[in-house]
Amino acid sequence: MTEPILSVRDLHCHFPVRGAFGRQVGAIRALDGISFELMPGEILGLVGESGCGKSTLGKTIMGIQSPTGGGITFEGAEIAGASPRAAKDRRARLQYAYQDPGASLDPRWRIGRSLEEPLIIHTGLGAAERGRKVRDILAAVGLPESHLERYPHEISGGQQRRVGLARILMLNPKVVILDEPTSGLDVSVQATVLSLFRDLREEFDLTYMFISHDLSVVRMMCHRVAVMYLGRIVEIGPTQEIFAAPKHPYTQSLLAAIPRIGGPRVVDTFWLKGEPPDASRLPKGCRFQGRCPHATAICLSDDPALRGAGGSAAACHFAGEVSPPAPIRRALP
């Protein structure tokens, strides 16, 4: 059994809600007891609706947010709440790809300068070596060398995505957290960017944490999937298992919401009502109770823990016992 490269234990990140005179009147529980392990070479998908804490989790692991509780171990060392100096060393090996690469590149810098910057900060390489490395990586992400002289606005969204990735690869990271790497891309471009992710993983021996709300992309890319709902992982397991037999009612409804071309229309049969409740006023008991079609008395009083056998687990009192409700056929003229 290999050691996990990154493990997260009972991670909490609460944001205070302040009332008059700065008095704390509540807390938004963005992360509320997250635990998982990331094995070397694995792609772990992290899915959920917007506002469920996916990006906060990524940023807390990176140290951009400091956690209010729990621990993070990266390559055997505790990194939660580390000092900025210690954090700098590890940032080279743990990298975060931002959601919008167009906004995370300096508009006044040419691509070449943006790519060189991490090498200047983190390594002592000379100018000639830096130039060689930049050209190598640029070729690896499939961009022509002429792009080094361009500005970010002169290249397309798919190319910006590649530049963002090239910038991360400069420092030979071990783990890359990809935050919504395909949002805003057209399907034809998305396909090429995803296959690039796969190729780079082989070439540079990377481990990905793949944050996305697009389940069909996650299904294709990831070995394991963690489903988040309101700051907590409600189901985690191998991709095949989750997609074939989801145990948590929330996972079941997420999967049912994907349009299937040629299949039955989702809009006729979709049962999930409403939107997630306010994260600062979570109900007692299971946090999915308000939208769950199977909620009973125990769901209103007891918060289910993540439990399961083998590699998969679900946080539901009736995990594995419930199946999606029978399609409600609405009469369509």
Add this chain to the structure above:
Amino acid sequence: MTDALLTISDLSLGFRGEAGFAHILDGVNLTMRPGEIMGLVGESGCGKTTLARAILGVLPRAALELRGGAIGFRGTDMLADGAAQAAIRGRRITFIPQDPFSSLNPVFTIGEQIDDLMKWKSPRRGEGGRWPALLAPYGRSRRAADRAAVIETLEAVQLPQPERLLRKYPHEVSGGQRQRLMIAMALLPEPDLIIADEPTTALDVTIQAQILGLLRRLASERGVAVMLTTHDLGSAWEICDAITVMYAGQDVEAAPVTEFFRAPAHPYTNKLLASLPDAEGGGAMTGIPGEVPDFLAPPPGCRFAPRCERASAACATRPAQTPRGPGHLVRCVHPVAAPVHAEAEA
């Protein structure tokens, strides 16, 4: 066809800028029948939004250059008659914007903004009158009738507690609720056609399923035609009756929805479908090599030719619309043959 609601024929327009003339729409043909939900599908930069704005007549006038063609809506020539177009805009044709987060004014309550809409675009507003438009009174009886219609429509789009919602500011409601509001505001003038510009791209998949279902149900209940521009073939499959595919400012294929997904004929359509991640897992996901052509110097004839492996010299002139089946039109010299086995499945 005589019963057409909207007819666009050979519409050709572009924008003149410092770099030259950008030819955005190149001979677009499109027909919509009353009550039909049509999906206008294409990747970003293919001219979907420009087409939608041309119908509404809200393109920037200073840079716009019309090269020919016509937009007919219920017998009105939308391009020739500016006053008629202005009367139709917002009343007979309404718009659902892509981004529900930036399309409400943050400093006014939702109720104030809906009242403003109803003051000008309510179906109960009389035309003309003896007052100049800006001084025209907003009578008490019409105000009450409008308010009743607002509450009724907000309930129809499943917004909880509409009375309370009207007193809230836009930042107090979620993205899904804002998009429901946008649908309600598009329905309130009781239009014949709603142009929905990517209404679900900013939303989660669960909310998307709810919103699309709502749009389809309300459109068919009220007999409103919907033009749904989208880049997502999945949501087009969900609610559309017919699909028109655009590539780089040209319409390439139009077909009823089942026919479209059963036997796509244009090479671009085929590649687009092959790029989709398969919902059942796996899937080749080939993507399309190359990039959308430069609108300043587009290739002559079929604009997909430079990326197409079937292209030949004949592609340098634009092929005419060729019928392939009932309602199925394709513009291609070398169309892809219909799959043989598909007959058995369908």
